Amino acid sequence: xxxxxxxxxxxxxxxxxxxxxxxxxxxxxxxxxxxxxxxxxxxxxxxxxxxxxxxxxxxxxxxxxxxxxxxxxxxxxxxxxxxxxxxxxxxxxxxxxxxxxxxxxxxxxxxxxxxxxxxxxxxxxxxxxxxxxxxxxxxxxxxxxxxxxxxxxxxxxxxxxxxxxxxxxxxxxxxxxxxxxxxxxxxxxxxxxxxxxxxxxxxxxxxxx
Amino acid sequence: xxxxxxxxxxxxxxxxxxxxxxxxxxxxxxxxxxxxxxxxxxxxxxxxxxxxxxxxxxxxxxxxxxxxxxxxxxxxxxxxxxxxxxxxxxxxxxxxxxxxxxxxxxxxxxxxxxxxx
Numbered sequence: 283x284x285x286x287x288x289x290x291x292x293x294x295x296x297x298x299x300x301x302x303x304x305x306x307x308x309x310x311x312x313x314x315x316x317x318x319x320x321x322x323x324x325x326x327x328x329x330x331x332x333x334x335x336x337x338x339x340x341x342x343x344x345x346x347x348x349x350x351x352x353x354x355x356x357x358x359x360x361x362x363x364x365x366x367x368x369x370x371x372x373x374x375x376x377x378x379x380x381x382x383x384x385x386x387x388x389x390x391x392x393x394x395x396x397x398x399x400x401x402x403x404x405x406x407x408x409x410x411x412x413x414x415x416x417x418x419x420x421x422x423x424x425x426x427x428x429x430x431x432x433x434x435x436x437x438x439x440x441x442x443x444x445x446x447x448x449x450x451x452x453x454x455x456x457x458x459x460x461x462x463x464x465x466x467x468x469x470x471x472x473x474x475x476x477x478x479x480x481x482x483x484x485x486x487x488x489x490x491x
Numbered sequence: 492x493x494x495x496x497x498x499x500x501x502x503x504x505x506x507x508x509x510x511x512x513x514x515x516x517x518x519x520x521x522x523x524x525x526x527x528x529x530x531x532x533x534x535x536x537x538x539x540x541x542x543x544x545x546x547x548x549x550x551x552x553x554x555x556x557x558x559x560x561x562x563x564x565x566x567x568x569x570x571x572x573x574x575x576x577x578x579x580x581x582x583x584x585x586x587x588x589x590x591x592x593x594x595x596x597x598x599x600x601x602x603x604x605x606x607x608x
Contacts, residue, residue, distance in 0.1 A: 292498045295549050296505055301572045308501050468492065468500055481494060 284383055285488040286311045287334035287360050288471065290394065292481050296462060296472065306462055309392070309471045311487055313380045317353040317361060328366065332379060335359030335484065360484050381469050384461055384489065390471075391457045393486040394478035398451035403427075408444040454478040502547040507570050513552075515540050515590050516583030516603050521554060521567060522575040533575055536565055539603065542589040543569075555593065557601075562594065582606040 288311035295305050318331035335358055339347065342357040350357050353376050384390065404410040404427040412425045427446070431439050456477050463472040477485060492500070513519050520537040538556030541564065545551055548570045555564045567574060583603035593601055 291494050291501075294498065294502055294505075294547065295568075295570075297570065297572050303568065303571070308498060310497060463501075463504070465501065465504065468497060470497065470501060472501060 283364055283366055283488055283490050285364055285390075285486060286314050286379060286381070286383070287332060287362050288312065288392075288485045288487050289335065290477060290479055290481050290483050290485055291470070293476065294472075298462075304462060304474055305476070306472045306474055307459075307477050309473060309477065309485060309487065310469055311381050311384075311471045312469050313378045315353060315355045315358065316375055316377045316379065317349060317355070317358075319375050320363075329363050331361060331363045333358035333361045362486060364488075381464050381466060381471055384464060384471065386461055386464050388489070389458045389460055390473065391455055391488045391490070392459055392473070392477045393453065393455045393488065394483055396450050396452050396454050396478045397480050399449040401447060402449040403446045404444060407446060407449045410444075499547065505548040505570055506572075507548065508574065510569070510574075510577040511579050513540055513577070513579050513582075515542050515588050516585030517579055518581040518583065518603075519554065520578045520580060521565075522577070523567070524573045524575050537580070538563075538565075539583070539590075539593065541591060541593065582608060 288309040291308040291310050293305065293307050295303050298304055312334060314332040314334045316330055317333045320327060320329045320331070322328055333350070333353075333355070337357040337359045339357055342350070347357060355376070399406070403425050405412050405425045410425075410427060413420050413423050413428075416424060427444075430443055430445070456475065459473040459475050459477070461471055462474050464470070465472070471487070479485070517540050518538065519540055520535055523534050523536060525532055525534050536554060536556070538554040541553040541555050543550065543552045550569045551566050552569060553564055553566050555562060557563070581603075582605065584606045585603060593603075
């Protein structure tokens with residue numbers, strides 16, 4: 283697996299050769315800095331650690347300051363580890379990885395945190411149908427969950443029963459998004475479809491091969 | 492670069508044809524390419540612009556015409572490669588940017604005063 287850390291910029295649409303409108307997400311991907319190379323001898327497994335996104339020095343702990351200084355870079359917001367980074371993209375400590383590791387037309391996965399929706403009822407949170415009728419004796423139970431269990435047995439509500447609560451803000455992965463366009467000079471990826479999270483949120487872009 | 496600037500940069504890469512400027516209330520003719528099998532022909536759609544909506548490469552505009560006795564509205568994406576040409580026939584005098592009130596008007600009431608250029 284190889285990949286990058288990116289930032290969601292926004293959505294737009296482009297037209298393909300046949301004139302079809304393709305909804306697209308623009309992602310600022312990289313340039314990321316290799317801040318650590320883990321090897322079997324020293325760490326027990328192989329991976330590379332990359333960092334992305336400027337951060338102020340005064341908001342950085344001394345431990346991280348030293349870590350970034352060693353890699354010869356400024357403090358970064360996001361640090362992420364990729365295991366089994368592809369051999370042909372094998373990177374050295376302090377290297378800079380950009381969007382050039384991808385090619386147009388290939389498929390990637392994008393990981394992000396979905397938008398937080400706050401405390402939501404069961405209709406929005408779990409797709410319950412609600413009562414579905416405003417008449418026939420109903421008046422204030424349009425979006426109610428209904429019964430949560432029987433009475434004498436089991437005399438309790440089963441664990442894990444789907445109820446209202448905090449919704450959104452989960453880590454989600456969108457798989458098989460096609461890269462429509464790569465804008466090298468601005469480090470931008472234009473991918474087909476949507477990705478999780480609000481504009482400006484950080485994303486992990488993965489490619490399995 | 493900030494997010495809006497980056498979005499603008501990406502949208503500037505999308506090819507766009509140059510069209511004459513028009514706004515709500517204008518009467519325009521849109522030449523629209525239609526593919527039938529292997530053949531391609533051009534269809535004209537003439538009517539009043541109800542609104543222009545959105546910005547950048549996702550901007551669209553709505554054209555309304557009366558066909559027979561029925562109102563017909565079509566929404567065109569302005570960056571669509573199928574739009575061959577847009578011709579402005581008349582500039583209209585309207586006070587708002589979205590003239591949906593036109594939908595409720597018929598016949599003589601649905602006229603729009605022409606702006607003399």
